[in-house]
Amino acid sequence: MKNQGVREKMHKKKIKIISLLLSFIIIISLIAFKNINIKADISDKPDFDVKIDSVTPNPALLGEDITISGTITPKPFEAPVSPKEIVMVLDVSGSMSDTVIIDEKCTEKRNWRDYCSIHGEYGEHNKTNTRIDELKKAVGNFIDKMKNEKNLKIGIVAYSSIADFNPIEKLGNKRISAYGFGSHNVSNFKSHSSTFLNANDNKLYDIIDALNPLGGTNIGEGMRKAIYMLENGNPSANKTIVLMTDGEPTFYSVENRYLEEYMAIDNKTPEIAGQGSSLDSKALDYASDIGKTIKANGYNAFSIGYGMTERGNEALEKIHSSMIGEEWNDNIELTEEDGFFKTSNGAIDSVFQQIATEIINSYPINKVDLNMDFNEVFSLNIGGNTVNIGTINYKKTSDIQANDKIRYEADPVPFEFTIKGSKEGIYLVFNSLNLSYKWENEIERKTIDENVEVTINPNELPNISAKLLSLENILAKPKEEITLKYEINPASFEFTDINNASSNDVAIVIDTSMDMKEEISIIKNAIFN
Numbered sequence: 001m002k003n004q005g006v007r008e009k010m011h012k013k014k015i016k017i018i019s020l021l022l023s024f025i026i027i028i029s030l031i032a033f034k035n036i037n038i039k040a041d042i043s044d045k046p047d048f049d050v051k052i053d054s055v056t057p058n059p060a061l062l063g064e065d066i067t068i069s070g071t072i073t074p075k076p077f078e079a080p081v082s083p084k085e086i087v088m089v090l091d092v093s094g095s096m097s098d099t100v101i102i103d104e105k106c107t108e109k110r111n112w113r114d115y116c117s118i119h120g121e122y123g124e125h126n127k128t129n130t131r132i133d134e135l136k137k138a139v140g141n142f143i144d145k146m147k148n149e150k151n152l153k154i155g156i157v158a159y160s161s162i163a164d165f166n167p168i169e170k171l172g173n174k175r176i177s178a179y180g181f182g183s184h185n186v187s188n189f190k191s192h193s194s195t196f197l198n199a200n201d202n203k204l205y206d207i208i209d210a211l212n213p214l215g216g217t218n219i220g221e222g223m224r225k226a227i228y229m230l231e232n233g234n235p236s237a238n239k240t241i242v243l244m245t246d247g248e249p250t251f252y253s254v255e256n257r258y259l260e261e262y263m264a265i266d267n268k269t270p271e272i273a274g275q276g277s278s279l280d281s282k283a284l285d286y287a288s289d290i291g292k293t294i295k296a297n298g299y300n301a302f303s304i305g306y307g308m309t310e311r312g313n314e315a316l317e318k319i320h321s322s323m324i325g326e327e328w329n330d331n332i333e334l335t336e337e338d339g340f341f342k343t344s345n346g347a348i349d350s351v352f353q354q355i356a357t358e359i360i361n362s363y364p365i366n367k368v369d370l371n372m373d374f375n376e377v378f379s380l381n382i383g384g385n386t387v388n389i390g391t392i393n394y395k396k397t398s399d400i401q402a403n404d405k406i407r408y409e410a411d412p413v414p415f416e417f418t419i420k421g422s423k424e425g426i427y428l429v430f431n432s433l434n435l436s437y438k439w440e441n442e443i444e445r446k447t448i449d450e451n452v453e454v455t456i457n458p459n460e461l462p463n464i465s466a467k468l469l470s471l472e473n474i475l476a477k478p479k480e481e482i483t484l485k486y487e488i489n490p491a492s493f494e495f496t497d498i499n500n501a502s503s504n505d506v507a508i509v510i511d512t513s514m515d516m517k518e519e520i521s522i523i524k525n526a527i528f529n
Helices: 002-041 131-146 203-210 219-231 281-296 310-324 348-361 520-528
Strands: 047-056 065-075 077-079 084-091 099-105 126-130 152-159 163-165 167-179 182-191 238-245 252-254 271-273 300-306 340-343 362-374 378-380 386-396 406-409 413-421 425-428 430-439 442-447 453-457 464-468 486-490
Touching (some): 065 386, 084 131, 084 219, 099 131, 131 152, 131 203, 131 348, 152 203, 152 219, 163 182, 167 203, 219 238, 219 252, 219 281, 238 310, 281 300, 281 310, 300 310, 300 362, 340 348, 348 362, 348 386, 362 378, 362 413, 386 413
Parallel strands (some): 084 152, 167 271, 238 300, 300 340
Antiparallel strands (some): 065 413, 077 406, 152 163, 167 182, 252 271, 362 386, 362 430, 378 413, 386 406, 425 453, 430 442, 464 486
16 A cells, blocks of 8 residues: 555656646747747838828818828848948048147147147147048048948049049149139049949058048039949949038039030049139039939938038038938038038047948938829829838847848838818728838839828819820930920809908019109009009
């Protein structure tokens, strides 16, 4: 009996151990499945959810502006390190030889008179250097930070009155001529190539060392040649322009003596025009026009104003606005979030480091568009059927993992557009809706199931429509004037203002110059009546 009791206890113990093992196995399995499910949720490419948040007003009046607001929510994804190409567009105009004071105390040994022969100063003082040497140091540190990054290539365009690809050696000076200014000297650079170099190529440091300041400031030409490098690089690469200048645009590139802008994207050195020594409005417009190509191509853009005046920063702001697709006006104020940096003379190194960190950690998804097939009752108030969202910037949230991939996440992106209704009733706004974006040099499209119902009520306001009479497809040469003809159709309407509630303001502008001496009494009488 005693042995039987022992056997029963052992049997129960075995059952308990087996139960514990089974429980442990089940828990491990659940953890494993949980991990598998988490992994399955992470896509290997970008994906987005789109939600319509509000429609205002709804109901709306016939012909009234209706604002549709929504949110694009980017989903996390994991991908290998993408190839990247960066063109650094660097100002080597004459003003880059100016001496600047650096926010750093001088520690050089001084003689018994407390005189520093290096900086020509007595007593305690800050260090001084030239702008070009500070730029060389900043760009060198930028490359130091980038050289260990995978799949990264860098090119340099140095510009003054003209621009050069990867200038690896200065061969002296050369004389060039400009319409409206005359002849002047610029550096005669030997170009290494018009193609990119690997970020760890030591020739990049040789190019930096060769930079020499001389000449005017043709910002648009530097940008134009940067676009050429990017267009002829890896079509699958994520492409970035880093523009730096210390002054206002004074020259621009031209086709001929009629001073038409040179807009071709090639490796040629065109003729130039401009005032040369001060801000030239045509040079500013030229750089802004070139900037639109950067936006159209979906390139990422950073701009650095190096120790500039308020007017210089405003000019650069206009140029940068064109690169990122912002409508520029006097009240616009771009920030570092827009890729626009204003820096003092001694702080350019920290700005380049900040931009390097941004490029390393970001994965911009370009050319994001919301494409709509509207119910025939509705139309965009700006025409067409596409709302440009621009670029959605994903940020790196992990280092390279065991699967050689990096995880990226992005914040939600709000959007807003305005439509009009042309017929009374209750209607769904969209027949179909999709989001398109550029991924690995291809345009991806995602169908969106969102839709909204809008009520259109009668309106006493006039309804005016326009019909295109010209051909929809017109062949034209560059710079050729094109005439478009429309037929404007104002619909009849009725309006009864019983209480005379509609107010009207009238401003009368009167010429009271001496030439009006005889007619002024007639004018007074007319106004009185």
